[in-house]
Amino acid sequence: AQTVTQSQPEMSVQEAETVTLSCTYDTSESNYYLFWYKQPPSRQMILVIRQEAYKQQNATENRFSVNFQKAAKSFSLKISDSQLGDTAMYFCAFMKREAWAGSYQLTFGKGTKLSVIP
Amino acid sequence: NAGVTQTPKFQVLKTGQSMTLQCAQDMNHNSMYWYRQDPGMGLRLIYYSASEGTTDKGEVPNGYNVSRLNKREFSLRLESAAPSQTSVYFCASSGTASYYEQYFGPGTRLTVT
Numbered sequence: 001a002q003t004v005t006q007s008q009p010e011m012s013v014q015e016a017e018t019v020t021l022s023c024t025y026d027t028s029e030s031n032y033y034l035f036w037y038k039q040p041p042s043r044q045m046i047l048v049i050r051q052e053a054y055k056q057q058n059a060t061e062n063r064f065s066v067n068f069q070k071a072a073k074s075f076s077l078k079i080s081d082s083q084l085g086d087t088a089m090y091f092c093a094f095m096k097r098e099a100w101a102g103s104y105q106l107t108f109g110k111g112t113k114l115s116v117i118p
Numbered sequence: 119n120a121g122v123t124q125t126p127k128f129q130v131l132k133t134g135q136s137m138t139l140q141c142a143q144d145m146n147h148n149s150m151y152w153y154r155q156d157p158g159m160g161l162r163l164i165y166y167s168a169s170e171g172t173t174d175k176g177e178v179p180n181g182y183n184v185s186r187l188n189k190r191e192f193s194l195r196l197e198s199a200a201p202s203q204t205s206v207y208f209c210a211s212s213g214t215a216s217y218y219e220q221y222f223g224p225g226t227r228l229t230v231t
Contacts, residue, residue: 105166
């Protein structure tokens with residue numbers, strides 16, 4: 001079974017500054033995906049960024065980027081130029097890349113509550 | 119497109135009562151999922167359906183049943199609600215083209231007293 005650990009229950013950052021959220025995971029799989037989801041106060045789950053384990057290049061989506069360290073099983077999220085709308089819970093998640101076209105289950109961490117301070 | 123819809127948005131039940139949470143998607147996705155979210159626990163998978171006509175247990179299936187009514191709809195039933203089932207329930211779906219991306223509904227907040 002896979003486990004995902006987010007060691008920072010809460011964090012805060014000043015508007016326009018940069019913040020990094022940590023995530024580590026444990027798996028014996030070699031083929032998998034890692035994700036960061038954002039959950040604002042509206043409760044909607046929003047996919048922020050995705051990383052394929054077989055890719056060495058770190059994924060980037062606008063102000064969001066990851067630092068993927070496969071050997072260390074570490075997957076951190078960096079948010080640059082933080083905005084008030086970034087205030088949310090952030091969840092790190094793991095998905096096995098199955099060889100068959102079955103179902104793809106997500107395993108989530110417990111989340112980090114990020115507050116952006118004006 | 120509505121994406122993934124869930125009904126109801128809020129529900130209060132008494133212990134022992136039953137209810138069904140409804141989920142529908144209009145993206146022609148094959149796979150559908152039910153998660154629960156408890157404070158400090160993240161989301162945990164209850165049941166999933168890889169395709170129409172199939173369902174399988176996830177991490178926390180006890181006390182729940184599911185039905186994949188057709189390709190669009192996937193319902194979650196609580197036969198005899200317990201206070202431990204107080205939670206926020208999310209439905210999600212994913213397609214074959216981008217099978218790794220799950221689209222989530224807005225959630226149902228359920229309180230069992």
